[in-house]
Amino acid sequence: MRRTRMSLALASALALALGTQAAAQSPAGSPAVDGDCEGGYPTRDITLVVPYSPGGGFDTWARLIAPFLTRHLPNQVNVLVENRSGAGGLVGVTEVYGAAADGSTIVITEPGILVTSAIAGTTIIDPAQLRAIGRVAVSPEAIVVAAGAPWQDIAAVQEHAATTGFVRMANGGIAAVNVVSFDALGLNWEGVFHEGSSESILSLIRGDTDISIFTYTSLLDNIKAGDVRMLVLVGTQPTSPEQPGFEEAQGVPTLDEVTGQEGLGAALEQHRIIAAPPGTPDCVVDILSDALMASLTDPELVAQARAADLLPVPVDAAGTQAIIENTVTTLNEYADLIREKLSE
Amino acid sequence: MIDGLIAATIELMAWPGPAIMLVGVLAGLLVGVLPGVGGAGATALLLPVTYAMEPVHAIGFLMAVGTSSGLGGQITSILVNIPGDPPNAATTLDGYPMTRQGRAAEALGAATAGSVVGAVLGVVLLLAVLPITREIVLAFSYPEFFMIALSGLVMIAALTRGNTFKGLLSAGVGLLIAFIGLDPINGAPRFTFGQLYLWDGIDLTPALVGLFAGAEMLALYQFRGDASIVQVEDGARRSRQLDGVVATVRAWRTVVMSSLIGFVVGVIPGIGGTVASFLSYGRAARMSDHPERFGKGAVEGVIASETANDADKGGALLPTIAFGIPGGTMMAVLMVGLILHGVPVGPSLMRGDNLTIVYALVVALLLPRMVAALIVLAVGGRAVALTRIPGSILAPIISVVAIVGVYAVRNSMLDVVVALVFSYVGYAMQRHGFSRVALIIALVLGALVERSYHQTMATFGPAGFISRPIAVALLVLILLTLFGGPLLRLVRRIKARDYGGTPA
Structure with missing residues (x-):
């Protein structure tokens, strides 16, 4: 436990450095970030945060995917699932949003809830700033x-x-x-x-x-x-x-x-996506995205998913970023209506 | 039906069924004893363990974990005032005072006997209404929810008799805390002060652990560092668990009433054992010939609480069977488990081959708790020794265990902060004669009262409260609870005058 917290502190220092770098390089709001993975990312365990309690759909997906991510990531680092529930999913996402942008913490979430909360003014998260790693599944x-x-x-x-x-x-x-x-x-x-x-x-x-x-x-x-x-x-x-x-x-x-x-x-519709904190370097996103795509097409995962009546419908990092942006644009057209309904 | 039950029992007991269920029972007892993570949380955590099992064994295992945690939770509730699981909270109210009076074994025996009878009656009621599950579930709507919650709030009056002003004040604070979270009209955040943590309201577990266990440990440590929990040592004869079992048999009226309350509350999705045990506790205090003894070591209080929170699980199975809608968190996890095993839940369960699964659920609901009860009876007598450990040694250990337990529920440090704050609040309330029970009942029921009120107004309008038979019956009961006593006295006086007799 103590080790995790110390490494977290270390990571946040790193994130701060990376974050300022990111801000300097991409001021226009485009989330693309240069960075180097010379250290050979990933070198240590990755935490996959589930912003809901155990037993739900997001939790099931996360626990299904985690071992396969390990299998398909370089260095076979462990992917640990952690439930951080609260505020309809906002607690967990907010934590990851502010976490180290070094690929050590990622989250499974859905853009719709985040954009609605952003419009309602109940979150500090700017969904468009999240670095999409990939879409896992979709349900109308x-x-x-x-x-x-x-x-x-x-x-x-x-x-x-x-x-x-x-x-x-x-x-x-x-x-x-x-x-x-x-x-x-x-x-x-x-x-x-x-x-x-x-x-x-x-x-x-x-x-x-x-x-x-x-x-x-x-x-x-x-x-x-x-x-x-x-x-x-x-x-x-x-x-x-x-x-x-x-x-x-x-x-x-x-x-x-x-x-x-x-x-x-x-x-x-509900897109289940995996995302990393804003400012995560492109090379990290690429490595994670490749591993996620390989996992979701792994026949063994597909078989396990089917047993649980689930079907992966993968979309890569760029496609997922486009889904987030489409959600932001479309829902913002209805921003006044949403706020009006909330204040009724 | 009998054939089905026997067939299900044979399937459940096919090797390695008994071993799997025994492991489940032990795990359930353990998480029950530890404050924080309760039966429902433990079933969720242990769900992956069942992936490799046969569906029927998965049912046995998950049910064993989920149902036996209450029997573990009663031990800590009674011995050290820590509700191991929120549904055990009402057990502390009289169980812990009994421990201080040196009657811990009696309380444990009563709680175990109550649990067993509650479990059996819950299942009997379930089997009795199995053919009409859908009708039963559909009979309860918002006005009925409202009346059930209101009848719980009314109990506060009975439980704070003699100190009504401070009781109402405590209840008011409880309601204020209950209203933190999402508002019941739009589900928009309210009284959250910009804190995401407060969106889900103040969670019951840290509040309970703080108010009861935390406050008690503070008192124990501060005042009487070298004294133990037990205040009065009965030199003549130590209490035995058998005394508690006998007391349970004697209190059969309370047992039947509590089972009914537990079962009905269990049927309603979204509320569960915690509400059931407090409602039943209040009702027992109300019906007792000696209501003043409640809170000071009345064995009926322990029986009422533990019977209701076990009967509740029979009722909670109804909506799951009838509609595939979980009656509580534990049932929700169980359903996920069944779906992952390819067992269809919902109405199709009641047809054809799947009836076996229904009977397996019923048997698994009962069997593990009988085993758990035997284990509790076996170790309970020894566990009592815990209460003779000096406070200076016991308090720090219990405090650490409680804090770790609170943290483990949601990995939340803020939950720990809430528990600490409530420890001091509970300590202050206790010292100055404010009712912690009133606060907790208001906290448990506040959101339900408010939400069901708005739901009723939005769908039925005000007429909903007085136009539906069950709601009206509940309303009459509430009015009788409030005004029945004085009314009866008035009637007697008038009668006495009419007949020319002298007023009694």
């Missing part, structure tokens, strides 16, 4: 109603909302995904706050609320069980039969199709 969001509800498609819900003035949405708080997608659908809604998706789904089934939106993978079991009906997929349709929920998603329209706004869903 699903707009669902109870199986017993009278609405067979989203048009019926829109009709209903037109007569009653609004729909009741069971949600886990104001997030970009519910504000933006419902605005795009022209649905006026009133939120009923719940602790999580489980309580929200129960509320739908009881008929206390009308509609809800959560990630497709988290709702899949309830959809399969026939308790809730999916009306719209926010994001991209699963394209291969190997993807979880491929069958159930057939014939369900996407948000882009319903609203005719191309690319909106891609900015709202």
Whole structure:
């Protein structure tokens, strides 16, 4: 324990030096950073921070990937998973955001939450400054109603909302995904706050609320069980039969199709990405990214993931940086709306 | 059903089933004894261990860890005032005073017997309602949540009798602390002072460890460095665990009531053993012929708390079986485990082949706790010796263990700071006669009261509180609790006058 803390202190000193260097070299906000890896990165253990408690989706992915990263990294250094939960994931990401930019600490997170928090002004993180290492997986969001509800498609819900003035949405708080997608659908809604998706789904089934939106993978079991009906997929349709929920998603329209706004869903769906602190040198990012891509295509990992009903959908560092930037641009167009909903 | 249960038992007990469950029980007892990481956290940490196991053994193992931690937690609650797990917190209220009176063994026996009966009744209730799981789960909505939480708050009045003003003040502070975190309308941060740490509110574990264990260790160390926890040594005859078991049998009304409360609270997703044990404790104090003894070493208090937090686990299985929705953290982890093993959760569990899994869950819910109870009975008598160690030696050791335990839950140094602050707060409250129980009950229930109130208003409107049968029944119970006594006296007086008799 003491050794870790001492090396952390050492690392932060290094980060400070690197950070100032970074600031001097790239003042325009572009995260690219020159640096040298002559020391032969990586030479010591890497911490992969999970900003949620053990047992969840991000945690499962992190624990799945960690041993494979070790296998594919130079020097086979250990990759240690550490849970730093709190504030809906912000605690862990904030810690990594301020950690040494030397590739010793990385985080698994999602851009959507970070951008929403940045717009709401509840975080000091500038998501565009994170150095993307790669995307691990993606899940669309699903707009669902109870199986017993009278609405067979989203048009019926829109009709209903037109007569009653609004729909009741069971949600886990104001997030970009519910504000933006419902605005795009022209649905006026009133939120009923719940602790999580489980309580929200129960509320739908009881008929206390009308509609809800959560990630497709988290709702899949309830959809399969026939308790809730999916009306719209926010994001991209699963394209291969190997993807979880491929069958159930057939014939369900996407948000882009319903609203005719191309690319909106891609900015709202949940991308699980791995990122390093701002100012991490390019050569470090490259090494980590190569190892991550090799891990995610490792047949052994793919087999283990499939056993857990997961499918890696890798995107490299540059592509992931573009995903983050697309999320920032798209959601910022709705910044006023998000702030307005939050202050209601 | 019986055939199914027997078949499930045989499958669970197929080698290496018993060994796996025994390891699970020992691990559960250990994390239960250590403050901080509780049963739910331990199942999450040990989940990867089960990847290589057969699904049915994975169920046995995870259930063993998750359910037996409560039996470990009661030991430290009673002996040294440390709730090993938040659901054990209500056990400290009378368990620790009993220890100070030299009745530790009796308290341990009562707690163990209560746990066993609670576990059995919880499972019996579960089996009884198995065919109508969905209806039961759907019967409880926001107004019912609100009334259940409110009935808990009302208990504060019963538990602080004789010192109502200080009791209400303590409860008010508890509510203030409970409101820190995300607001119940939009889920936006509130009273967080720009601190990310406060977004999730003040976590119960460090607050409990501070208020009870920390405060006690401060008192023990400061005042009576060479004295031990036990104040009164009964020279004539040391208390035995058997006394506690007998007391549990005598208090059968409390046991049945507590099991019912625990089961119902367990059904509701999002609240669990901690709420159940405090509700049940309050109800026992309320129904007792000697409410003034509660908090001063009433064995019924220990029984009520431990029975409820074990019966709760039977109820918590309902939403998991019916909808694939976990009734608590432990069930959430268990579900992840089942999914990773390719076992479908949710309604399909109740059909066809998967019924075996349901019965395996039920058997695994019960079996490990029986083993855990035997272990606790075996070592409990020896553990009592702990309370005769001088405070100057015991206090530093316990303090270190408690602080490490608090840190380990979320690897958070700020949790340790919270525990330390609450230690001094608890110490000051105790010295000046403020009720720590009132503060804790308000802290446990505050967020639920507020959230379910807003949820009711947003969906049913004010009518929701008085138009739903279960909610109304609960409301009537609350009103009876508050005004029943005075009303009864009034009625008696009027009757006496009508018949021309003299007022009693």
